[in-house]
Amino acid sequence: MSRKSERLVNLTIALLATKRYLTKDEIFRSIEGYEGSIESKERMFERDKDDLRSIGIEIEVGGLDPLFNDEAGYRIKPENYKLDLGVISGTDIALLSLAAQAWNGAALGTAANSALVKLKSMGIDSDLDSIPTLAPRMAWSSQELETVLEAIAKGRKIVFVYISSELNNETREVFPYAVATREGHWYFSGLDCSKNEVRTFRFDRVNGEVSLTGKENSFQVPHGFDLLEVLETDAEHGLAVLDIRKNKALMLRKNASLVADLGEWERFKIEYTDSNSFIDSILWHLDDVVVLEPTELRLAIIQTLRDLVVSHG
Amino acid sequence: MVKARPAPLQHTERLLSLVPFISANQGISLKDLAATFNVSESQMSADLTTLWMCGLPGYTALELMDLSFESGFVSIRNAQTLENPRTLNFDEIVALLMGLDLLKESLDADSNLHEKIEVLTSRLSQKSGIVSRLRATSDVSSSLRAQIESALRSQSSLDISYHSLYNDSVSERLVSPLEVRIENGTEYLVAFCHNAGAFRIFRLDRILKCVVKEKAHIPKQESNSNNGQSLEFTIRVNSRLRLMKERFAIPHISTSDEYQSLSFSQQWIIRSVFGSSGSVQLIEPANLRAQIAQKAQLILDRYLAN
Incomplete structure (x- = not known):
């Protein structure tokens, strides 16, 4: 294994250092590790090119001079190889680095760690003044996230089994647009092919694996699509008036505005999105x-309380 | 995509990343280097030996990279060709983009870092080829994190205001923090609580305020002196199966079956049954069942009175 990686490293160095295109012949003569018949060298080189491409190193083909009927040559352009983030400061x-550390142990932890190593290889000192150094953290790990990201990047459809609200397994086909995480949950959304509507799914409600299907570039992601914004604007909206006992129900108070002080109680206005979960939290x-308002919310609560009395009596 | 590459390719990537890293961190110890790349020290020595054989065609002393690592500290010379870090791959860019968004959400609104994050985000987005936004949010403010971080580093204590959801009350506590830990998607502060005289865990998103204080002495004590006996209860699930499965952590669930579970708090059981709006029914214990019926009647009477 180390012979192969050694050859790949030497090939990378030679193709990076050269100012002109190297022919196969020059490569086989000068780079260590190409052995055997010309056919086996050719096969080796083809595989090496594919391998380097698979780890993100593009080898350019060129140098064909029409006058001399030259054979093709190869090189790696430093500007394609090198990390270039533009003008970048210690604060950046x-x-x-903090952004990468957020993944500690979570889904993209490996990628985040290799990004961190690259950042630390830039020779720019990290300037930590005025930045909180305890990074917020992603808290989840899954192969499915990577599959969905790949589908978004390549424009491929995904297929998965989704658990419905009554626990039925439903097969869904989706053109995925974006992923997001909020309050510890991970979501992806996209165009649900059978419903022809944009839907949002929770990763932990996918039963089994997400698989890629169909051709690449089979759809276009809407520019600037923001899953969290869609989640918020899609939901139903209502305005409720509640009385809350003083110093109680902090969870509800977070999003409420005070209307009146009633002594033992306080009156609030509060906007809610999903009435079921709003009733749950009340x-x-x-x-x-x-x-107090709206009436249908009041009636729903009264009915629930009646049911609770009966079912627990 | 980082779908577990074949070993020789992982190895190649590591070798290519090692050169710029050592170039920027000359004299780093073998131990730190191994830790940075998540490999054993002997694997790292093997990697360095392999690199030592690499260089420009010719492969004489002039063309080879000049590595020294025998003293246990590593430095590298004659490695100009590889000394720039490689460009970020797709997964790395995605990880950074989402990490930046999470960071942005956790910063105070008036922080001057928002603009910098925007600039970095737009540069990276262009490279990623993903035109939708990859979002990550946090409901813990950065000033709170900064306080906790500072207390952890200086081993000081913290005065915290903590909202307990089960009792729905706020308490003021003096705590000595040990670590920040993640469980099931939620961040917790593990700390010795001087008010309780025992170790406790606090959800970060329920710490309302915190102020760094001088170090407080943690008394020696027998651990596990907690008095939290768990309480067995049985429920039946009627509807909203998925939500109830998640809320009560029931692995396999169907309607009309009864499920047993444990909780350390009566309050939690009662509130969870109410907060399920009839989707679950408490079967046992009988005394809690009676309390629920009574409480529901009391609230109902209040609604019907006005």
Whole structure:
């Protein structure tokens, strides 16, 4: 294994250092490790080119001089090989390093770590002043994230089994647009092919694997598509008026605005998106919250309470 | 894509990354180098020996890279061709983009770093070829993180205001932090709580305020002196199966079956049944069942009275 990697490193160095295109003949004569018959050298070189491409190193073919009927030559252009982030400061390096550290152990941890090594190889000191040095962290690890990202980058369709809200397994085919994480959950959204609508899915509700299917570039991701924005604007919106006992129900108060002080109680206005989960969080707070408006929310809560009395009596 | 590459290619990538890294960090110890690349020290020695044989065609002392690592500290010369780090690959760019978004969300709104992050994000986005936005949010502010970080580093204590969801109350506590830990997608601070006289864990997103204090002495004590006995309970699930499965952590679930589970708090059981709006019914224990019926009647009466 070390012979092969040694040859690949030597090939990379030679093709990077050369100012002109090297012919196969020159490569076989000067680079260590090409042995055997001309056919086996050719095969070796073809495989090496593919291998280098698979780790992101592009070998350019060129140098064909029509006057001399030359054979093709090869080189790696330094500007394609080198990391170039433009003008970059110590603060930028610190920010990027923190961004990479966010993945510690999570889904893209390996990629983040190799990015971090590259950043540390730039010879620019990280400037940590005025930056909080405890990075926020991603908290999840999955192969599925990588598959979905690959599908987005290559414009391929994905197929997976999704668990519906009543726990049925449903097969979905989706052109994925974006991924996002919020409050510990990971999401992806895209065009659901059978429904012909943009839908959002939670990674942990996928049953089994996500697989790639169909050709590359089979759809276009809408420019600037933002999953979290879509999540927020898609949801139903309602405005409720609640009485909350003083110093209670902090979870609800976070997004509420105070309307009146009633002594033992305070009156709030609060915007809610999903009425089911809103009712859940109101009832979680037991007798510390009373809904005044809207009427349908009030009626739903009264009905739920009646059911609870009956089912637990 | 980093779908586990064949070993020789992983090895090649590591060798190519080693050269610029050592060039920028001359004299680094073999141990640190091995840790940076996540390999054993003997593997790292083998890597360096391989690199030592690499260079420009000719492969005489003039063309080979000049590595020294026998003293346990590594330096490299004559490596100009490879000394620039390689361009970022797709996965690395995605990792950085999402990491930057997470960082941005956790910064205070008036931080002057937002603009810098925007610039980096747009540069990296162009390279990635992904035109949608890759988002990551955090509900923990950076000033809170900075305080915790500072306390961890200087081994000081923290005055925190903590919101307990089960009791729905805020308490002021003096804690000595040990570490920040992630479990099931949530970040926790593990700390010795001086008010409770025991080790406790606190969800970062429920710490409302914190102030760094002088180091407080942690008394020697027997661990596991916690009095949290767990309480067995049985529920039946009627609807919203997926949500209930997630909320009560039931591995296999169907309607009309009964499930047993454990909790350390009566409050949690009662609130969770209410907060499931009828999707679950508590079967046992009977005393909690009665409390639920009673409480529901009390709240109902209040609704019907006005």
